[in-house]
Amino acid sequence: MPALNYIDVFFSVQAFQEEELRGKSAVIIDVLRASSSITTAISSGAKKIIPVADMSDAMKIASTMDQKDYLLCGEKNGSKIEGYHLGNSPAEYTPEAVEEKTLIFNTTNGTKAIKKAALASEVYIGSFLNQQSILNILDEHDDQVVLICSGWRGRLSIEDTLFAGSVLHALSDGKLPDSATDGAKVAFGLYEKFGDDLVGAIRKSDHAKRLAELVPNDDIKFCCKVNEFDVLPGMRDGILTNLNG
Numbered sequence: 428m429p430a431l432n433y434i435d436v437f438f439s440v441q442a443f444q445e446e447e448l449r450g451k452s453a454v455i456i457d458v459l460r461a462s463s464s465i466t467t468a469i470s471s472g473a474k475k476i477i478p479v480a481d482m483s484d485a486m487k488i489a490s491t492m493d494q495k496d497y498l499l500c501g502e503k504n505g506s507k508i509e510g511y512h513l514g515n516s517p518a519e520y521t522p523e524a525v526e527e528k529t530l531i532f533n534t535t536n537g538t539k540a541i542k543k544a545a546l547a548s549e550v551y552i553g554s555f556l557n558q559q560s561i562l563n564i565l566d567e568h569d570d571q572v573v574l575i576c577s578g579w580r581g582r583l584s585i586e587d588t589l590f591a592g593s594v595l596h597a598l599s600d601g602k603l604p605d606s607a608t609d610g611a612k613v614a615f616g617l618y619e620k621f622g623d624d625l626v627g628a629i630r631k632s633d634h635a636k637r638l639a640e641l642v643p644n645d646d647i648k649f650c651c652k653v654n655e656f657d658v659l660p661g662m663r664d665g666i667l668t669n670l671n672g
């Protein structure tokens with residue numbers, strides 16, 4: 428396990444420079460909803476997921492592939508993108524929809540965070556749905572680890588910070604040392620305050636309000652389920668696969 432003062436938390440995609448991650452391991456968190464959808468897709472048997480930073484990158488990659496070999500997936504501002512096969516609701520990522528498929532995944536903040544973490548020595552995708560897999564893999568690390576909350580367009584998101592806090596809470600047995608980073612203390616403190624009622628706290632979040640008009644309410648409840656899936660989406664050569672597989 429990394430020393431607890433070796434774990435930092437960044438609160439948005441814009442809160443770090445690529446270079447800061449060199450030689451460190453990164454857990455990318457976008458509870459609502461990219462990291463939850465990616466985790467669900469991998470659990471449903473998606474062969475690989477190619478995260479991209481924007482629509483133009485998605486189209487560039489798609490243009491090099493046979494149409495039957497990929498699905499375009501993701502959202503812009505919470506809504507499915509016109510012409511895409513799937514949006515960004517975990518409910519869409521069933522085995523029937525994604526088993527053995529390659530997904531080109533493009534979201535407003537989550538996949539941008541994944542792309543920006545390219546210099547990290549390891550990149551994992553974390554959500555409440557696969558919390559134990561994240562704890563297990565971090566247990567094997569003794570390097571510096573950054574929990575990267577994707578946030579929303581540069582702002583903090585309570586749901587991502589709560590997940591980072593839950594990881595710190597579990598790793599420290601509920602006793603974070605004074606030597607922990609400021610970011611770790613903030614995430615840990617938030618989890619201590621709201622961890623008993625994740626659904627209640629996350630339903631009141633800014634992003635849940637944003638999504639309320641756009642997506643089924645069940646997405647929020649589903650994304651708050653803890654340890655629903657035993658998978659570890661992780662990056663190898665720009666592609667996410669199940670490292671637990």
Ligand code: MLT
Binds near residue numbers: 506515538
């Ligand atoms: C994002 O990447 O910003 C989110 O996953 C947006 C969403 O909830 O669809």
